[in-house]
Amino acid sequence: MEFYAQNHRKRPVRLSHATRKFAYDSLHYQYGLDTRKTLAVSMDDVPNFENLSPLERHDLSIEKIAREAPIRICDGEKVSGAATLGLAIEHKVPATFGGKEVFAGMSHLTVDFETVLKKGVNHIKDTAKAALLRYEGTEKEPFSRSCLRCLAAMETWHGRYLEALKDRPEYRKNYENLQRVPFAPASNFYEAVQSIWFTFAFLRLCGNWPGIGRLDWLLGDYLKKDLEDGTLTLEEAREILAHFFIKGCEWITGVPNGSGDAQHYQNILLAGIDEKGNEVTNQVTYLVLDLLEELGISDFPTSVRINQNTDEALLRRVAEVMRLGGGTLAIYNEDLVIQTFVKEGYEEKEARKFANDGCWEVQIPGKTYFIYHPFDSLQILQKTTLQSYEKPLEFADFEALYQAYRTDLANFLDTWANHTAQSFTRQENGTWHWNPRTPYTVVSLFEEGCVEKGLSYAEGGPIYNILSPHIGGLADTVNSLYAIKKLVYDEKRIPLPKLLEILKNDWQDEEVLRQIALNRYSYYGNDNDEVDAIAARLLSDFSDLCNGLNGRCGYRFPAGVSTFGRQLGWSVHRLACPHGRHRSEVLAANCSPTPNTDREGATAIIKSYCKADLSKLPTGAALDLKLLPSSVEGEDGLQALMGLMRGFVALGGFFLQPDVVDASLLKEAQKCPENHQTLSVRVSGWNARFVTLDKQWQDMVIEQNEH
Amino acid sequence: MNKMSTDVTLNVTEIQRFCMHDGPGIRTTVFLKGCPLRCAWCHNPETQEYRSQILFYPSRCIGCGGCVAVCKQKVHTLREAHLLDRKNCTGCFSCTGICPTAALEPCGEKMTVEEILSVLEKDRAFYGTDGGITLSGGEPFAQKSAIDLLKACKERGLSTAVETCGHVDEEILREALPYVDLFLWDIKDTDPERHEKHTGVSNEKILKNLKTLDGLGAKIRLRCILVNGVNTDISHYQAVANLAKSLKNSVGVEFIPYHAYGGTKSTFLGNADNGNPDWIPDAAQLKEARDVLAVHGIFVG
Structure with missing residues (x-):
């Protein structure tokens, strides 16, 4: 029973055999395949279903899901509750009418587990009852009723688990815990884990993909108390928490899809400071790291909040787990994130609570409606500013070109914001009103503001409502601008109209010039101040333009950077680039350099990236x-990883996803070197970038990594 | 500005950032040109000669002819292949300056201490308390200005390490000592005859210098190349262990397995590929060497 590790490192064994077996089975699809057996409940037997109001259809669906979803109790499980309907794995409310799903699910949010733990779901029920009294007879009454119906559905589902566990002595603890939680506040660590899990499972059962948030912050005090009271040992706590992580793999099916079969935005954050500025790191932090180290579960992508004062011991532990590979652990520079949020207008104590949306975009958990809109800045440069290279354009100087591009970017954002904002809101008598959306009542229950205000999650219910434009194509746009600056304006090698003509023809018969563009300039990612200044300026201008959109409606429009995997789809539509890229060749990801242009290694990449004022994003x-x-x-190597993280924080980085990769990836790098420029390889006594090695040498390194 | 450091130059082949195995932490390594040894297994043949050279990577050449046009010495000819008449090369580097694909690269550029420092400063945020800069080569102390560079680094609070073969005048080492936090001291072989045969010099001076520096309190990590069939015998490992134990300030030993890439690099300098795949030690040999030292309680990096 081996759990995969990079470089065939041995993972430690701390958990019981039974728990390890449970993990092994779960990671090998046993429960995921079981989940897929029943895709959804059918609403076909509900008379006149298609003519009911969306809210009514929604609530009936949730009620039926709660009544009919298969109950699954895994052998020896220590926490119970399971999201057992297959359509939920596809981000849909698992209820169909006429063979088609009725509603989509919701994601990109981390819900308020704090209230669930400390006050219990009954508190939410009380709030909902009070809201109904307030809103009876108003347009908000249906939503308030929907809240109570969905809570009742949760009770139904909860009751079915109690019934199933009742007479089974081996699950006595599960039964006892569920008699209290999640409806009553958790009174100890075990109950707290069960409370979060059950609530999370219910949200997922209903088709939503919430993030988990700051697990050590949520659970730390419960564990501390139990350990002090002697009612729980650290080993017992580790076993309980392991079952939380293992249960979180119940949607892994092994079925290939674009971004893998195991990404359901169930992210976890660890460490960092709390509301009062005290360090959160506790026993739970280390237990989570233990589990990631032992089981290699990557289904809960985990990020650690690092700051200038992060303890050496924690940093070392993070580096130890990180180097097992898989990219399971990432880091936030929380000093910068908090500073960013304060600048954005959050109170400092609020800013300190930040988690993410289940992916890496940061937000205040349990209070935020979040949606992002990705776009490719290179498309704007090529199609709009440079008019697809169809015309012999000239600009007085580089500054004139940059200003033209900035104007085009501004126009794009303006048009987009009007269009998008208006699809969410309407203006009547000078004030903004929310348009009714898909009734996301289940997630609304766990987002502060919704129940109280009588407004659903996507109708302005949460405290903060965010529409974030995400710029993509950063490195390719910056490098294109820089190459034009050098070739046309600084070195006057070629006039712009002629260069555009060459680009239009995809560098045909101009290999020497293309090689000059590729090799003689140092692009974004090489710690070259001249080009990095363009990146910094573009990001700063983009941020200012986004800020200018605020106030058009009930949303804010904070800026962000991302491509995720979209650059793969964009690349085929992009024309040749002035920095030597051929038409359709690969593009840069997120804030990374353009493939094949970074030559100075990891520290230079981090430095280029950190020259931008990332607190404006x-x-x-x-x-x-x-x-x-x-x-x-x-x-x-351990010291080097710690040094990278420390430097990242000191230089003002935002979010770093390091990945330690193995031989199979090297083979891929051999085939497609352009995609793997940053791989550095240990070559007895020195490091070289893998793709710069000759074939025979690459083969040897691959061999070394296979042993 | 320090007048010295703007005037003093060194011949540098490469400054490599984000080196993780040339001493502790994250380091920037400066490779300096010139070496008194001629090891048969040399990993960095481009740093052997003191004069600057041209590296030519045939696979990168697109035959544009830019070098032919720019070279006054007519070093380059382009027919079916791109040929270099290196003996006529004066090292003006006009060709490397114009080559669009970097098929021609300068090997050995004069840089002032200030210029080198400005590169070393770039990764200061990553050095922390453990990392810093490493001088390597070649033999760094073959260029006496290396001491100026080390001194300037210490003045700026940069931690320093030097990878040396030890075949250097004792006076230079004594002079450098206050500015070196860690010596990475190469022990190519402990057998005197084999040492002379494969490196071209006796190991007498190297061992004497090692002892002297240790007596002066230098912090030393021994670095031992392992060449299959040459020094992969127990008696050598035993001798390394005894040597390490004889030092008062040793901070462990590293074994570095031979690789044949140096041979490939030789071809880029216009020489024959002298790499020898038979010399590559296997994992068992590496383990054996480490185990012998571990028995003696010596830290093996």
Whole structure:
């Protein structure tokens, strides 16, 4: 029973055999395949269903899901509750009418588990009852009723688990815990874990993909008390928490899809400071790291909030787990994120609570409606500013070109904001009103503001409502501008109209010039101040333009950077680039350099990225970094990883996703070197970037990594 | 500005950032040109000669002819292949300056201490308390200005390490000592005859210098190349262990397995590929070497 690790490192064994077996089975699809057996409940037997109001159809669906979803109790499970309907894995409310799903699910939010733990779901019920009294007879009454119906559905589902567990002595603890939680406040660690899990499972059963948030902050005090009272040992706590993580793999099916079969935005944050500024790191922090280290579960992508004062011991532990690979652990520079949020207008104590949306975009958990809109800045440069290279354009100087591009970017954002905002809101008598949306009542229950205000999650219910434009194509746009600056304006090698003509023809018969553009300039990611200044300026201008959109409706429009995997789809539509890229070739991801242009290694990439004022990007700016297992070997390697993280924080980075990669990836790098420029490899006594090695040498390194 | 550091130059082949195995933490390594040894297994043949050279990577050449046009010495000819008449090369680097694909690269550029420092400063945020800068090569102390560079680094609070073969005048080492936090001291072989045969010099001076520096309190990590069939015998490992134990300030030993890439690099300098795949030690040999030292309680990095 081996759990995969990079470089065939041995993972430690701390958990019981039964728990490890449970993990192994779960990671090998046993429960995911079971979940897929029943896709959804059918609403076909509800008379006149298609003519009912959306809210009515929604509530009937949730009620039926709660009544009919299969109950699953896994052998020996320590926490109970399971999201057992297959359509939920596809981000849909698992209820169909005429064979088609009725509603989509909701994601990109981390709900308010704090209230569930400390006050219990009954508190939410009381709030909903009070709201109904307030809103009876108003247009808000149906939503308030919907809240109570969905809570009742949760009770129905909860009751079915109690019934199933009741007479089974081996699940006595599960039964006892569920008699209290999640409806009553949790009174100890075990109950707290069950409370979060059950609530999370219910949200997922209904088709939603929430994030978990700050697990150590949520659970730390419960564990501390139990350990002090002697009612629980650390080993017992580790086993209980392991079952939480293992249950979280119940949607893994092994069925291939674009972004893998195991990404349901169930992110976890660890460490960092609390509302009062005290460090959160506690026993739970280390237990989570233990579990990630032992089981290699990557289904809860986990980020650690690092600051200038982060304890050496924590940083070392993070580096130890990180180098096992898989990219399971990432880091936030919380000093910068908090500063960013304060600048954005959050109170400092609120800013300190930040978590993410289940992916890496940051938000205040349990209080935020979040949606982002990705776009490709390179498309604007190529199609709008440079008019698809169809015309012999000239600009007086580089500044004139940049200003023209900035104007085009501004126009794009303006048009987009009007269009998008208006689809969510309408203006009547000078004030904004929310348009009715899909009734996301289930997530609304766990988002502060919704129940009280009588407004659903997507109708302005939460405290903060965010529509975030996400700029993509950063490196390719910046490098294109820089190459034009050098070739046309600084070195006057070629006039712009002629260059555009060459680009239109995809560099045909101009290989020498293309090679000059590729090799003689140092692009974004090489710590070259001249080009990095363009990146910094573009991001700053983009942020200012986004800020200018605020106040058009009930939303704020904070800026962010991302491509996720979209650059793959964009690349085929993009024309040749002035920095030597051919038409349709690969594009840069997130804040990473353009593939094949970074030549100075990981520290130079981080420096280029950090020269921008990243505190002007409130929803985040991610940097991906690939490292080879051999480069993080031994004490030197551990120190190097810690040094990278420390430097990242000191220089003002935002979010770093390091990944330690193995031999199979090296083979891929051999085939497609352009996609793997940042891999650095240990070559007895020195490091080289893998793709710069000759074939025979690459083969040897691959071999070394396979042993 | 320090007048010295603007005037003093060093011949540098490469400054490599984000090095993780040239001493503790994250380091920037400066490779300096010139070496008194001629190890048969040399990993960095481009740093052997003191004079600057041209590296030519045939696979990158697109035959644009830019170098032919720019070279006054007519070093380059382009027919079916791109040929270099290196003996006529004066090292003006006009060709490397114009080559669009970097098929021609300068190997050995004069840089002032200030210029080198400005590169070393770039990763200061990542060095922390453990990391810093490493001088390597070649033999760093073969260029006496290396001491100026080390001194300037210490003045700026940068931690320093030097990878040396030890075949250097004792006076230079004594002079450098206050500015070196860690010596990465190469022990190519402990057998005197084999040492002379494969490196071209006796190991007498190297061992004497090692002892002297240790007596002066230098912090030293021994670095031992392992060449299959040459020094992969127990008696060598035993001798390394004894040597390490004889030092008062040793901070462990590293074994570095031979690789044949140096041979490939030789071809880029216009020489024959002298790499020898038979010399590559296997994992068992590496483990054996480490185990012998571990028995003696010596830290093996």
